[in-house]
Amino acid sequence: MTPSPEPAHDRVPLAPFWRQWSDRAVARAPAGWTGLIDELRDLQDAAAASAPPAETVARATALLADARRLLAAHTVADDEQLYGKLLRLPGRGQTLSPPLRLLSWTATEIVGEVTFGRFHSGSNDAVHGGAVALLFDEALGRLSDLDDRPPSRTVSLRVEFRSLTPVGRPLTVRARLLGQDGRKRRLAGVLRDGERLCAEADGLFLALRPGQR
Numbered sequence: 649m650t651p652s653p654e655p656a657h658d659r660v661p662l663a664p665f666w667r668q669w670s671d672r673a674v675a676r677a678p679a680g681w682t683g684l685i686d687e688l689r690d691l692q693d694a695a696a697a698s699a700p701p702a703e704t705v706a707r708a709t710a711l712l713a714d715a716r717r718l719l720a721a722h723t724v725a726d727d728e729q730l731y732g733k734l735l736r737l738p739g740r741g742q743t744l745s746p747p748l749r750l751l752s753w754t755a756t757e758i759v760g761e762v763t764f765g766r767f768h769s770g771s772n773d774a775v776h777g778g779a780v781a782l783l784f785d786e787a788l789g790r791l792s793d794l795d796d797r798p799p800s801r802t803v804s805l806r807v808e809f810r811s812l813t814p815v816g817r818p819l820t821v822r823a824r825l826l827g828q829d830g831r832k833r834r835l836a837g838v839l840r841d842g843e844r845l846c847a848e849a850d851g852l853f854l855a856l857r858p859g860q861r
């Protein structure tokens with residue numbers, strides 16, 4: 649695999665399993681779907697950051713209930729859902745974790761950029777530790793399954809919080825594949841705000857056996 653010369657999240661190669669999984673969702677996604685996900689993400693941040701008066705709360709609640717009813721009328725099984733499956737998009741079309749935008753990659757290392765919003769704040773404008781762990785699971789998981797490696801699952805993820813992770817600033821995340829032993833893949837991650845180390849992670853990912861769900 650050739651290292652990427654420039655930021656290009658959507659050119660990161662996908663292993664065949666994930667390419668099919670994602671292309672199937674892309675083919676079924678209606679016009680405007682990614683706009684809906686972006687709006688949902690912004691909504692989460694706006695709700696977390698607001699302290700509105702009662703009239704605004706009532707109006708927003710009614711609008712949200714309308715939107716929820718519209719979407720719930722089109723509920724599908726997990727296999728058919730679109731959410732989280734658009735792997736060529738930063739954030740892969742989900743709002744659980746903040747969009748991870750890949751800047752460069754090789755078979756054994758990826759570097760990405762991420763900005764946590766107010767939705768992921770714990771307190772003090774600092775990111776909740778669980779959200780930091782979530783980001784590492786995304787980044788390490790992404791690398792684990794790169795380069796035609798068979799799909800894997802996290803079995804262990806240890807995070808060390810070295811300093812507060814700030815909300816609202818672009819941060820750099822770096823993931824490395826340390827080694828493979830049969831189905832076991834050891835990975836490590838580092839999250840930095842400029843030069844400052846925010847958190848580090850060690851993960852063990854296990855490749856699934858053929859047909860294993």
Ligand SMILES: CCCCC/C=C\C/C=C\C/C=C\C/C=C\CCCC(=O)SCCNC(=O)CCNC(=O)[C@H](O)C(C)(C)COP(=O)(O)OP(=O)(O)OC[C@H]1O[C@@H](n2cnc3c(N)ncnc32)[C@H](O)[C@@H]1OP(=O)(O)O
Nearest residue numbers: 666735785786787789790791793801802803804852854857
């Ligand atoms: C789920 C979301 C997936 C979303 C994917 C989206 C996109 C993917 C595309 C690209 C990637 C992009 C982004 C990445 C995004 C997300 C990544 C999220 C990944 C996750 O978030 S995923 C959910 C959390 N994850 C689980 O829900 C795991 C639950 N679990 C199991 O499903 C089973 O556990 C399984 C099937 C994994 C293995 O089961 P099994 O029966 O096949 O294997 P077995 O138990 O025999 O273990 C074999 C050898 O591993 C050793 N071993 C096992 N566990 C160990 C541990 N904890 N520590 C040390 N060693 C351990 C044993 O000791 C033995 O070692 P030995 O062979 O030497 O004896």
